[in-house]
Amino acid sequence: MSCLCKYHDELISTRRHLHTMPEEGWSEFTTTAYIVEKLRKLGYEVLMGKKVINPDNCLGRSQKVVDAGLAYARKNGVSEALLKEMDGLTGCVGVMDTGRPGPTLAIRFDIDCVPVTESTDADHIPAKEGFCSTRPGLMHACGHDAHTSTGLAVAHWFADHKDEMKGKLKILFQPAEEGVRGAAGMAASGIVDDADYFLGAHIAMMCKTGELSVKPYGFLCTTKLDVTYTGRPAHAGVEPNAGRNAMAAACNAFVQLLGIARHGSGMTRINVGQLIAGEGRNVIPSHALMKMEVRGETGDINQYMYDAAVAIIKGCAISQGCEYKIEKMGEAVDLTNDEELVDVLTKAGEAVEGMTVRKDPMNFGGSEDATILARRVQAHGGKAALFVIGANRPSGHHTSKFDIDEKALDQGLAVWTNAVKEILG
Structure with missing residues (x-):
């Protein structure tokens, strides 16, 4: 040739x-x-x-x-x-x-x-x-x-x-x-x-x-997620108790996600790369978007990270009285x-x-x-x-x-x- x-x-x-x-x-x-x-x-x-x-x-x-x-x-x-x-x-x-x-x-x-x-x-x-x-x-x-x-x-x-x-x-x-x-x-x-x-x-x-x-x-196996929190807006001075703080739910989740215990059987990764939230200085935030990912050396380890992340996302929504939605945006094996x-x-x-x-x-x-x-x-x-x-x-x-x-x-x-x-x- x-x-x-x-x-x-x-x-x-x-x-x-x-x-x-x-x-x-x-x-x-x-x-x-x-x-x-x-x-x-x-x-x-x-x-x-x-x-x-x-x-x-x-x-x-x-x-x-x-x-x-x-x-x-x-x-x-x-x-x-x-x-x-x-x-x-x-x-x-x-x-x-x-x-x-x-x-x-x-x-x-x-x-x-x-x-x-x-x-x-x-x-x-x-x-x-x-x-x-x-x-x-x-x-x-x-x-x-x-x-x-x-x-x-x-x-x-x-x-x-x-x-x-x-x-x-x-x-x-x-x-x-x-x-x-x-x-x-x-x-x-x-x-x-x-x-x-x-x-x-x-x-x-x-x-x-x-x-x-x-x-x-x-x-690394990975799952890319977009997490949306939906709360309820309210006046931050007059009636903050009427609000449901989506930003608080997202921020709490962000901190807790980074604390997921790593798996003993192989490599794990987690990252929250973007968090967009809030409407104004004096408004209880009613929306938050968190773009994140989990990774694992095997499918089982990645699933462990995913399941732990979902539990945190759900728990933080409940704690703030918010709704949440998780969308899969990407994956690899x-x-x-x-x-x-x-x-x-x-x-x-x-x-x-x-x-x-x-x-x-x-x-x-x-x-x-x-x-x-x-x-x-x-x-x-x-x-x-x-x-x-x-x-x-x-x-x-x-x-x-x-x-x-x-x-x-x-x-x-x-x-x-x-x-x-x-x-x-």
Whole structure:
């Protein structure tokens, strides 16, 4: 097979283009259109809308955000015909069938950004070299621009080498990974139910440029929750006794949630990231919104954290005479890689010059909703694995100065193409 050098410029230019136009989860209509057009030019069958996302299983999807994404897409010249095909749902799947008997491989790349304002400091390479985010408050601060660029380069490579392959390739471009919201709807569509193999990857994290983690652990199960307290307003001076203080319920819950006893059998996490409450200085607060999450090393431990949180939320509502509502906004599960695919990834990495394969378990230390797709494949009898492609970074994920060493893009593409070749070649 030919050298991967021909895809280098495409990898870099695509990543940098996407970096300038970040879109938050469920609003990625412009990004989806960009991907669709490239896939169609390469000869892929492209599936969109309800064919790849079950709207009944979408988590944390705000119509306000969707509408803003549609407006941004129209501003960017995305055609009404293409928006109609998307049917209000972002993300897509490119399918290429070689026409020769063989397995079906599904590979997944996420496409959304993070609600962070990007640095414009002179030492920040995207600012220095002119590919900073053009959208204040939104930034590709977790590497999903690199993921999408890599997915499109893999698509190009596979189309070029289709005649040397067997079976079928499905390339999933998943929306709304941030907040672990998008995979549930994609999995529920059934798009991976026929997959014999599933692979997904993340760039950077705990690995440096030149490292490949084939056995990461610590994909924490998580449940993201929006908690709403509803009380009763009253004049804070004349008749405070007539009020029911929603802010007090939320504040009490906030403090108590952080005090949940940690589980002895594995890692746990809990965070309240936002609390919005009250109407005015002299009004007993009648509304409070708390955005929070729990995490656990296993499903059982995460359930322990969830159950404890619900008990506190309910108790604090009762203590203040308030009503409460809990909405699930996102979720992810844990995953153990199938050894067959660990071997495939090890071989794929060892064939890349300058790549060190880390076979020792490395702690991912976060949540990733590709696990939901992976577990769906495993539940239907297939094999699945997630891996990490190392990349040096000057700042942490989800920070304003996050960036990646672009050398990692070439190494990552080599690992991906080697793995695809091993399974479908």
